[in-house]
Amino acid sequence: MNFRLGNIFREVSYSLRRNPTLFLGTLVVIAISLLILGSGLVVRSAVENATARWKDGVEFIVFMNPDSSQVEIDAIKAKLDSNPEIIAADTRFVDKQDAFIEFQSLFQESDQIRESVTVEDMPPSYRVVPRNAESSVVEALADGFRDEPGVFQVVAAIDTIRAIENVGDNLNRQFLILGAFLLLAAMLLVYNTIRTTIFSRRREVEVMRLVGASNWYIRVPFMVEGVLQGLIAGLLTLPMYRVVNNFLSSLGDEESLNLLDGLRAPSGDVVTIWIAMVLLGAFIGAAASAVALSRYLDV
């Protein structure tokens, strides 16, 4: 094969200059489809990250009334300690002072909320680590404390986790379906771009064939064009994944009192997803142009 890199890139750049709008349009569609597909994966990674923190020490929280008596508090402790389903050693008591500090840290961006409470307003609580982390077991255990004297509220973290997982699963599924459809559209666009390029360069192709250029020499610039579209589109998506990730973590901060904290894909995962999307983009470009070449380039 008689490839000269300079020749290939000259052919490709000439082709791009001849039809820049088609190239750019196709590139944008590939980028959007990769972005949606990749965002689905970022959401999944973020959900796994958020729920992993809870899964390690799944707990429910028994909040006492702020004015509950020491006797009531001790009674709950005794009940927790005596329950074989609960790991007493890992169960932690958060007193008014600690609760106040936690609250201050949770709402550090809102002075109004922080200043509206005092240490005395804070409910002490038990952070309970059950032996069995299944949601039904946790729910049953939590229910056993709801009607105890002095108990203000029992919150099972598992509910929130399930909610996050459900939202995450749905988002992930929708992103994947939408991304797959868009990817199909992107492939058809690459196919048509290459077809148009072949058509606009049919005289060159004809001459190349007549003077004895090898089949690969003729094909490679077209394939490079397809792959280039996919690669550039893939590369462009990186900053967008970061935006998606930041959006996810902002959800946790504002609305969910720390339960959504950690809803953020680790940056290693984001880079892996990005690389996968760049490769997928290149593959789409190569595959679509290969099909177009086999159908429209009779060499």
Add this chain to the structure above:
Amino acid sequence: MIKLENVSKIYKGDVVALRNVTCEIQKGEFVFLVGPSGSGKSTFMRLLNKEETPDSGVIYVAGKDIGRLSGWRVPFLRRNIGCIFQDFKLLDNRTVAQNVAFALEVIGRPRHVISNQVPAILELVGLSPKAHNYPEELSGGEQQRVSIARAFVNRPLILLADEPTGNLDPATSVGIMKLLDRINKTGTTVVMATHDRGIVDTMRKRVIELDQGNLARDQARGVYE
């Protein structure tokens, strides 16, 4: 150099382009291919550089049965066959020199070879002063000279010319024929399909006449009819 044995080519709808054609062309010959439109002249030419494949029969080019040539070797066959057309097939976005160089670039000739051969061939066809002009700035005769230069720059064994003077006035045509004659004298086999009675009658070369796909006449130092 070229040998056809009982070659037939039938297109879809039972359109017979060639029927049982047998002939042989020696190295260095100049052959006119004549006959009315649709007689099979273009198919004859296209079969020689394997743009078409025959339905039956065997074609030898430079001693090789090209029917047995695998796809990836076809480009190597074509490097030995230069082609010239009525419509020149030049690339409008390239200069004269670039058009000629293109034929060498795409078969991977080194740059120093290209920079030596292109000026030499432009000198041969008399176009050195117009090396940097674009095809649209040239007359029809000059464009055909560029086309000949591109076909001959790789020194092919065979030159196939399909109606090369079809778009040119008689005076210009004479110049093109003189050029083809010069190329033929270098030992290159020239096969030229034409309708130009004046040229055939003047040059008195071998004439192969096709009629409805049949070989109607094969005459040394022949005339148009």
